[in-house]
Amino acid sequence: MMNDFEHNRASWNELTSLHIDSDFYDLEGFKKEKSSLNHIELEELGDITNKKLLHLQCHFGMDTLSLARLGAEVVGVDISDASINQAQQLSTELQISAKFIRSNIYDIEQHLDDQFDIVFTSYGAINWLNDLNKWAQIISRYLKPNGTFYMVEFHPFTYTLNDDAEIVDSYFKTTSLETTVESSYTDNSDVSKNNLKHIEWHHSLSEVLNSLISNGLSIEFLNEFPYQVYNCFPNLIEIEKGKWVSKKHGGKVPYMYSIKAIKI
Ligand SMILES: C[S@@+](CC[C@H](N)C(=O)[O-])C[C@H]1O[C@@H](n2cnc3c(N)ncnc32)[C@H](O)[C@@H]1O
Known part of the structure; x- marks a missing residue:
């Protein structure tokens, strides 16, 4: 029997090849020096020149390598074999120095013994993690004293809505959510025949903040x-270039959040 993480690993292995070819990720633009980072993390992270940076759930490495282009010494970690293979290939092809590790975040200590100035994670990451206290312990373990943790994520309110933007799910979910993957967020190609399963956990803002504070x-x-x-x-x-809102709720509800925290 595959466990939840093995299901997610298998589906991310399949989705990676779709993503590499997608307009959404615009790999060709990235190869021509376009950064894959958004204005939010660029502004909020500040200068990262010569900083040692650990990127949790780096997917196929575009953000990790964009951070390296800004002068950081980067390590990216992801559970997907296909993602890490592609990230390593990109690093070699573009001659951007980076280290990539294939691992479940929760097993990372088996592969990495180091400390960093910055731990970074972004957009669609923590919904793949069942235990935020353990996640925050790992972040704390890998930060140097006074090191910075930075995250930017989809707002948990988003996960209460159905496709018509009606509230149908509890904000305070306590159980995992299992879905059969029909298509990816990058395009509408039908992958339902592949019988991939996603198991996700949605976390309220208080859960995220309290896990960081208590670690x-x-x-x-x-x-x-x-x-x-x-x-x-x-x-x-x-509504403006790079700013998307629900047809129904416009700018009246939260869509994303970011957190910066310092290891005491
Ligand atoms: C939406 S993507 C990452 C978002 C990133 N901002 C991007 O678009 O490139 C989520 C990533 O989390 C990885 N992932 C899921 N569960 C994981 C786990 N337990 N440990 C490490 N990586 C995991 C997946 O393989 C996938 O690459």
């Missing part, structure tokens, strides 16, 4: 955003 991180800021930077949820419209 020795001091919160510098929590920001919430009235738009999405990606067109990756149903029925969004673009």
